[in-house]
Amino acid sequence: NITKFLFSTIFIFMSLNVAVFLGSKVGNDTKNIKVVKEFSKWFCSQKYNLIFGGTETGLMLELVKNVFKKNLQIISIFNKSLYDEYPNSRYFSELIITKDLSSRNELIINKSDVFVALPGGIGTLNEIFEVISKNLLNEIDKKIYLVNDNYFWTPLEELLTSLSKKKLVDQNKLKKNFRVCKLKELKSEFKKIYAKNRS
Secondary structure, eight states, X not given: OHHHHHHHHHHHHHSOEEEEEOOSSXXXXXXXXXXXXXXXXXXXXXXXXXXXXXXXXXXXXXHHHHHHHTTOOEEXXXXXXXXXXXXXXXXXXXXXXXXXXXXXHHHHHHHOSEEEEOSOOHHHHHHHHHHHHHHHTXXXXXXXXXXXXXXXXXXXXXXXXXXXXXXXXXXXXXXXXXXXXXXXXXXXXXXXXTGGGOO
16 A cells, blocks of 8 residues: 555654663663653653664563554664574564674664663663764764663763863763753653654
8 A cells, every 4th residue: 555655654754763772681670670661651652763772681671562562663773793692583663783783883873863771781881972972073963861760870970070070071062962861851851852853
């Protein structure tokens, strides 16, 4: 059906592409899963497209399975070695496999309009710093939000503040596209800034 195809194409084009970074493990803090569940509920209600780069395990699984249930667009981007280790992924609309981690991160950043970080480990930190670095180097102009309802990101926020005070990071450039906030604040800012991108 050509009409249905065109409508679907327009929807994908107009909807906001949101990359979400979060842990492949659940961790030992039950507040983490609560934050992810609350975020998932809101995200699904907004009908955004999810850009997703990782395994369907831990906190990642909680997010992606909920988005998938709502029949929303999910672009899953794996580097080859990770996909070889976890080849049974099923919660996606489109699957892209890259040759390595660097090319995976690059593709996620290129395809996304905005980034959100939930609790996570080394992989999540890697993704966050990739976005921060590219913004500071003026390679991109895209905002990243760290959802901090359970104060998970407070130590990182304090580290970056310390680096700024020591004049090792340009505070003004950092603040332009980097924000640590509560989920309530995230919802408000998305409504104000990104609503125009929705179909």
